[in-house]
Amino acid sequence: MAITVKVVRRPEEGVSYLRASLKGMGLAFKHLFRKKVTMQYPEETSEEDWTISTRWRGTHRMLTDEQGKPKCVACGLCPQICPANCIKLVPGEDEEGNRIPLVYEIDEFRCIFCGYCQEVCPEEAIHVGVHFENAEYQRDRFVYDLERLCGQTHTESSLWDPSDPKGE
Amino acid sequence: MTPELKGYLLLSSIKVVVVFVALLLCVVVVTWMERRQAAFHQDRLGPNRVGPFGLFQPLADGLKNFVKEEVIPYQGDRTMFLLAPALMFMPSVVLFAVIPFASPLPISFDFTLPLIGQFTYDGALPMIVADLPIGILMILAISSISVYGIVLGGWASNSKYSFLGGLRSAAQMVSYEVALGLSVVAVLILAGDVTLPEIVAAQQNGLWYVFPLILGFILFIISSLAELNRMPFDLPEAESELVYGYHTEYSAMKFAMFPMGEYIALVTMSALMATLFFGGWDIPFTTWDDGNPTVLKTLATLSIFVFKTFAFIFTIIWIRWSLPRFRFDQLMGLGWKVLFPTALGYLMVIACGIWALESLGIEQGPLYGLILFGLNLPFLVLMFGVLDSGRLVTGQHQRRKAAN
Numbered sequence: 001m002a003i004t005v006k007v008v009r010r011p012e013e014g015v016s017y018l019r020a021s022l023k024g025m026g027l028a029f030k031h032l033f034r035k036k037v038t039m040q041y042p043e044e045t046s047e048e049d050w051t052i053s054t055r056w057r058g059t060h061r062m063l064t065d066e067q068g069k070p071k072c073v074a075c076g077l078c079p080q081i082c083p084a085n086c087i088k089l090v091p092g093e094d095e096e097g098n099r100i101p102l103v104y105e106i107d108e109f110r111c112i113f114c115g116y117c118q119e120v121c122p123e124e125a126i127h128v129g130v131h132f133e134n135a136e137y138q139r140d141r142f143v144y145d146l147e148r149l150c151g152q153t154h155t156e157s158s159l160w161d162p163s164d165p166k167g168e
Numbered sequence: 169m170t171p172e173l174k175g176y177l178l179l180s181s182i183k184v185v186v187v188f189v190a191l192l193l194c195v196v197v198v199t200w201m202e203r204r205q206a207a208f209h210q211d212r213l214g215p216n217r218v219g220p221f222g223l224f225q226p227l228a229d230g231l232k233n234f235v236k237e238e239v240i241p242y243q244g245d246r247t248m249f250l251l252a253p254a255l256m257f258m259p260s261v262v263l264f265a266v267i268p269f270a271s272p273l274p275i276s277f278d279f280t281l282p283l284i285g286q287f288t289y290d291g292a293l294p295m296i297v298a299d300l301p302i303g304i305l306m307i308l309a310i311s312s313i314s315v316y317g318i319v320l321g322g323w324a325s326n327s328k329y330s331f332l333g334g335l336r337s338a339a340q341m342v343s344y345e346v347a348l349g350l351s352v353v354a355v356l357i358l359a360g361d362v363t364l365p366e367i368v369a370a371q372q373n374g375l376w377y378v379f380p381l382i383l384g385f386i387l388f389i390i391s392s393l394a395e396l397n398r399m400p401f402d403l404p405e406a407e408s409e410l411v412y413g414y415h416t417e418y419s420a421m422k423f424a425m426f427p428m429g430e431y432i433a434l435v436t437m438s439a440l441m442a443t444l445f446f447g448g449w450d451i452p453f454t455t456w457d458d459g460n461p462t463v464l465k466t467l468a469t470l471s472i473f474v475f476k477t478f479a480f481i482f483t484i485i486w487i488r489w490s491l492p493r494f495r496f497d498q499l500m501g502l503g504w505k506v507l508f509p510t511a512l513g514y515l516m517v518i519a520c521g522i523w524a525l526e527s528l529g530i531e532q533g534p535l536y537g538l539i540l541f542g543l544n545l546p547f548l549v550l551m552f553g554v555l556d557s558g559r560l561v562t563g564q565h566q567r568r569k570a571a572n
Binding site: 019036 | 205207208209210211212213486487489490491552555556557
C-alpha cells in the first residue's frame with residue numbers, strides 16, 4: 001500500500017491564539033505552587049513506590065548454613081556456566097574432608113546478571129539478589145569475595161514468576 | 169587637575185566598577201533563577217545542591233567553563249570566531265551605563281593622598297554611571313551592535329546550524345529594532361526628554377507611563393523579547409531545530425560569554441522596562457523619595473528598582489516556559505505586519521493626543537492619564553482581535569485565498 005498523507009487543515013472557526021497563550025501562561029503560573037514531584041533520592045527514599053519485582057536479578061549473595069558457613073561445595077558448575085566468565089573459584093577441603101571454596105570471587109563489573117549461576121547451583125548457595133544500590137568509591141570494591149557475598153542481606157531473586165510454574 | 173575633578177573621576181570609576189560587578193552578580197542570580205523557576209513551572213525542584221538553595225550552582229558552572237577545553241573550528245574564521253563573544257558581551261554591559269538605579273546619594277569628602285593630591289566632592293551623586301544627554305538613543309544604538317556578535321559567531325563557525333542561527337538573528341533583530349524604537353518614542357514625547365533620569369523624574373508625580381501608554385508597554389515588551397532572543401522568539405538559538413544555533417561550535421568560556429551577554433541584556437532590558445514605564449526607582453504611593461537626598465532614600469529606592477527589575481525578569485522567564493516558539497515566517501509577520509504598523513499608528517495618535525491635551529492646557533495628572541489611556545483602548549482591542557484570530561500571524565488567510 002502506498003503511503004498516504006493526511007492533510008489536516010487548520011481550524012477556521014472558534015480559533016484563539018492570544019487567549020490560548022494567556023491561558024497557557026496562567027497554567028504555567030499555577031504550576032509554580034504545585035507540590036513538586038522530585039524525590040531527593042539519597043536523602044529521601046520511599047518504600048511504597050519502590051517495590052521491584054521478585055524476579056529482579058541484582059548483585060549476588062551466598063547463602064550460608066546453620067553454622068554460618070557458605071553452602072557452596074565448590075562443585076565448579078557456576079564458573080563453568082557463567083557466560084561472562086566473572087566467577088573465580090578455587091576449590092579445597094576443610095579438616096573434616098568437606099569440599100569448600102578456598103577462593104570465591106565474583107567480578108560484578110563483568111557480570112551480566114543472567115542468573116545462570118543461581119539456576120545451575122545444586123546446593124542453592126549462590127543467588128542473584130533483589131538489590132540495586134551498589135555504588136562504591138573504588139573499582140576493586142566491585143570484586144565481591146566470599147566473605148562479602150555471605151554478608152549480603154538482601155532477598156534473593158526468585159528468577160521465575162512463582163505463580164507461573166511453566167516458566168521454570 | 170582641580171581637586172573637584174579628581175573627586176568626580178574617583179567616584180565615577182568606583183561607580184563603573186560597582187555597576188559592572190553588580191551586573192555580573194545579576195548574571196549569577198538570573199542564571200540560578202531561570203533554572204529554578206523553569207523547574208518550578210515543571211513541578212521539579214531544579215539545582216539545589218551547590219550552596220544554599222543551589223545559589224552557587226552558576227559559580228560551579230563558571231568554574232567548569234573556565235577549565236574546559238576550548239575548541240576552535242579548523243576551517244572557521246579564527247579572528248571573527250574569537251571576536252564574536254566579546255561583541256556579544258560588551259554592548260549589553262555598556263547599555264546599563266545610562267540607566268539610573270537609585271535616587272542621588274549625598275556624599276562629601278575632602279582628603280589628600282601623597283603624590284596624587286587632594287580629592288574633594290560635595291553634593292548629591294547621581295546614581296547612574298553616565299548621564300549622557302542622548303540617553304535612550306544610546307541604548308537603541310548600542311543594543312543593535314550585539315547582533316554583530318551573533319552574526320559573526322554564526323558565520324565564523326563555518327557550520328550550517330550556526331550559519332542559519334546567525335541569519336535568523338540578523339533578520340529578527342533588525343525587524344524588531346524598528347518596533348522597539350517606535351514604542352519608546354511615545355514615552356519620549358510624554359516625558360519631553362531622552363535622558364532616563366528625566367524620564368524617571370517626569371514619572372515622580374505618581375503617573376507611571378505604563379498607565380497612559382499601556383499599548384506602548386506591550387509593544388515594548390514583545391519587541392524586547394525578540395531583541396533579547398528569548399522565547400517565544402528564540403529562533404537564532406532554537407535548540408530543538410538548530411542545536412543552539414549561532415553558538416553551536418563554541419566551547420568553554422567563549423560559549424559562556426554568549427549566555428552571559430544574553431543575561432546581562434535581559435537584566436538591562438528589564439531595568440529599562442522598569443525605568444521607562446514603571447517609574448524607575450520611584451517608590452509608588454509616596455512622595456517621600458522625591459525630596460532632599462539621603463542615604464536611606466538611596467538604599468530604599470535602590471531596592472525598589474531591583475525589585476521592579478527582577479519582577480520583569482520573572483515575567484520574561486515565565487513567558488519563556490509557557491509559550492512555544494514562533495515559526496520564522498510567523499515571526500516576521502508579527503514584526504512587520506502587526507507590531508510595526510501598530511507602533512507607527514499608535515505614535516501618531518499619542519502625539520496628536522498629547523498635542524491636543526497641551527493646547528487645551530490640561531496638566532499632567534490623573535485626567536491627563538485617563539484621556540491618554542482612552543486613546544490606547546481602540547488599538548488594544550484591534551491588536552487583540554487581530555492577534556487572537558491568528559490571521560496575520562499564520563498567513564492562513566492569504567494562503568487560503570491563493571489556493572481558491
